[in-house]
Amino acid sequence: MSQENAIEVRHLTKRFGTNLAVADVSFDVHQGEVFGLLGPNGAGKTTTLRMITTLLKPDAGQVKIFGxxxxxxxxxxxxxxxxxxxxASVDEDISARENLMIFARLNGLSRADAKARTAELLAEFSLEHSADKALKHFSGGMRRRLDLAVSLITRPALIFLDEPTTGLDPRTRTQMWTTIRGLVAQGSTIVLTTQYLEEADQLADRLAVIDHGKLVKMGTPAELKRQVGGTVLTFTVNQAEQVKAAQTVLAQQGVGTGQLTGSQLSVTLARPAQLTSILEKLxxxxxxxxHLTVNEPSLDDAFMALTVGQN
Structure with a gap:
């Protein structure tokens, strides 16, 4: 067992009838990182998460949490x-403060400690002014913040976030990102499932892409984006008769002659450093x-390339 792993997943498998929902999935999550699980709806990521967190019994395989x-x-x-x-399993008819107090007490905190921890969490998640309102009057964003607060009562070293910003407006989503980054800065390990690829790109140190129950790729966001090609350079040749000369320059730089549309050329660079040399030679x-543009592949591009081919 490596001391630097928070989670070790080995050959995890789950069937529902004849449907193989998760097929022989293995990966490690390192301590102190944000690890993202990505996949289309029905890909098996939530089933995988439920097995890791003991909410669902696997048919085969092993999971270790801190050994x-x-x-x-x-x-x-x-x-x-x-x-x-x-x-979260919270009571809609009582207040955020009362919910936090109940969960704190259920987690073994004394009444005084529960009261102090509740106050800390209400402040941390900007719920102080709504602390004594019944949850049924909360907005979606307030509910999501309370859900996260409940999971942090015991200050766990490992936190699973299953689509934590679903349904939130952009401002509240950004606030949640800040909170998640703060947890990691304090030493927590985060496992995140999300339907927002921008969120995964912003937060995750490494990603596992699951499709049709199989782990199809793992790596950093940058590594996954490189799977779909390098930087795309596009420019317009001002004089049509110079297009051939521009293509010759590109070929001499080892990037081919590019894709020509009218007088516009597009070429994929293996290395960003090639850009300077190409501009000098032109x-x-x-x-x-x-009209020169330089575009990096997005995580959306990588996601589509990795999952569409599996369908």
Whole structure:
């Protein structure tokens, strides 16, 4: 067992009838990182998360949380993490303060400690002014913040966030991102499922892409984006008769002759450093260009390339 792993998943498998929902999935989550699980709807990411967090029994495979096997040491393993789902088990008819107090007491805190921890969490998640309102009067954003606050009562070293910003407006989503970054800065390990690829790109240190129950790719956001090609350079050749000269320059730089649309050329660069050399050589060849753009592949591009081919 590596001391730097918060989670070790080995050959995790789950069937529902004849449907193989998760097929022999294995990966590690390192301590102190944000690890993202991505996949289309029905891909198996939520089933995987439920098995890791002991909410669902796997048909085969093993999960260890900080070295503790969830099958044989389930209670201990569960004590080491917090879980925030899309909807927390909170009482709609009582206030945020009362909900936090109840969960704090259920987690073994004394009345005084529960009161202090509740006050801390209400302040941290900007719920102080609404602390004594019944939850049924809360907005979606306020509910999501309370869900996360409940999962953090015991200050767990490992936190599972299942689509934590679903349904939130952009401002509240950004506030949640700040909160998540703060948790990592304090030493927490985060496992995140999200339907927002921008969120995964912003927050995750590494990503696992699951499709049709299989782990199809793992890596940093930058590594996954490189799977779909490098930087795309596009420019317009100002004089049509110079297009051939521009293509010759590109070929000499080892990037091919590019894709030509009218007088516009597009070429994919293997390395960003090639850009400077290409521009210098075009200037030396006295090829005038305009409307130059440089575009990096997005995580959306990588996601589509990795999952569409699996369908």
């Amino acid at each position: 503790h096997d969830t099958a044989t040491e389930g209670r201990l393993a569960r004590s080491l993490f917090g879980l925030t789902g899309q909807y 200037a030396q060849a006295q090829v005038a260009i305009s």
